[in-house]
Amino acid sequence: MTDYKLDDQIGFVLRRVNQRHLAIFSQLLPELTPTQFAALAKLIEVVEVSQNELGRLIAMDAATIKGVVDRLARRGLLEARRNPNDSRRKLLRASSEGKVLYENVVATALRISEKTMDPLSTGEKVQFLGLLKRLW
Amino acid sequence: MTDYKLDDQIGFVLRRVNQRHLAIFSQLLPELTPTQFAALAKLIEVVEVSQNELGRLIAMDAATIKGVVDRLARRGLLEARRNPNDSRRKLLRASSEGKVLYENVVATALRISEKTMDPLSTGEKVQFLGLLKRLW
DNA sequence: AATATATTGTTTGTGTGCAAATGAAGTTTG
DNA sequence: CAAACTTCATTTGCACACAAACAATATATT
Numbered sequence: 001m002t003d004y005k006l007d008d009q010i011g012f013v014l015r016r017v018n019q020r021h022l023a024i025f026s027q028l029l030p031e032l033t034p035t036q037f038a039a040l041a042k043l044i045e046v047v048e049v050s051q052n053e054l055g056r057l058i059a060m061d062a063a064t065i066k067g068v069v070d071r072l073a074r075r076g077l078l079e080a081r082r083n084p085n086d087s088r089r090k091l092l093r094a095s096s097e098g099k100v101l102y103e104n105v106v107a108t109a110l111r112i113s114e115k116t117m118d119p120l121s122t123g124e125k126v127q128f129l130g131l132l133k134r135l136w
Numbered sequence: 137m138t139d140y141k142l143d144d145q146i147g148f149v150l151r152r153v154n155q156r157h158l159a160i161f162s163q164l165l166p167e168l169t170p171t172q173f174a175a176l177a178k179l180i181e182v183v184e185v186s187q188n189e190l191g192r193l194i195a196m197d198a199a200t201i202k203g204v205v206d207r208l209a210r211r212g213l214l215e216a217r218r219n220p221n222d223s224r225r226k227l228l229r230a231s232s233e234g235k236v237l238y239e240n241v242v243a244t245a246l247r248i249s250e251k252t253m254d255p256l257s258t259g260e261k262v263q264f265l266g267l268l269k270r271l272w
Numbered sequence: 273a274a275t276a277t278a279t280t281g282t283t284t285g286t287g288t289g290c291a292a293a294t295g296a297a298g299t300t301t302g
Numbered sequence: 303c304a305a306a307c308t309t310c311a312t313t314t315g316c317a318c319a320c321a322a323a324c325a326a327t328a329t330a331t332t
Contacts, residue, residue, distance in 0.1 A: 088310040224280040
């Protein structure tokens with residue numbers, strides 16, 4: 001008879017912390033989902049990429065990034081064109097609306113991260129993020 | 137111009153760590169999803185509960201727990217009956233198959249938690265889980 | 273007892289997230 | 303050059319996850 005405590009398992013706690021983070025995110029930045037914001041932020045950073053490559057940069061598989069890109073495109077936040085040298089590739093760029101939105105909300109995105117970690121002291125935040133990153 | 141590094145944001149790192157955890161889980165315990173295992177484990181712990189109450193115990197909303205319970209019931213891992221005193225309520229219990237499966241995999245579930253935190257030392261694991269829990 | 277309020281489970285709609293299969297288009301190899 | 307392979311985007315199918323609306327049923331208030 002093994003003693004198993006659900007509340008002590010990292011997977012379960014991870015899920016709950018993520019729930020809290022999602023709630024904070026959608027309250028402070030209801031215009032975009034965390035996923036959509038990540039895609040937009042990365043797209044602005046790299047200027048132009050293909051769809052699958054963008055997915056790889058933010059750890060989304062081909063099926064997932066397709067949906068995210070479609071939703072951003074439908075709202076006019078990014079633009080797609082075909083790569084003339086490789087007609088399989090769909091090259092993506094943030095539109096000017098996308099850039100404006102990003103500039104308007106990036107400070108809020110930072111506040112979301114802060115608020116999520118608010119229960120921790122400054123030192124603990126650094127420590128926690130360091131440990132968390134090692135679990136990639 | 138705010139300096140925003142996606143890879144340093146807790147939400148993004150949380151998502152990646154969760155991805156890694158999910159991959160470990162489905163490799164070591166492909167019979168159940170983490171969600172289904174959580175529902176089964178909690179159900180065995182509390183013996184009998186209504187569907188929505190079970191959802192509350194493991195932080196799943198009514199729509200989500202319904203799907204999870206339906207899938208477990210379809211596989212015969214739990215049984216449902218109507219509460220005679222309150223005919224709205226669907227009372228759930230783990231079936232004997234459900235209990236057997238749980239006993240057979242609970243040790244594996246513990247190994248999954250261990251493996252997820254493997255990159256950390258013993259002291260760091262305790263420390264990390266403590267900090268993580270404070271972010272509920 | 274009649275009305276108002278709350279809760280239970282269900283359904284619909286939207287958005288991730290992954291596996292597996294597919295056709296089109298490149299690249300590598302014999 | 304042709305066959306084998308790889309990659310790109312797409313589609314389908316399944317599993318969470320939450321919001322909002324709903325009917326049925328309980329409970330509380332007057």
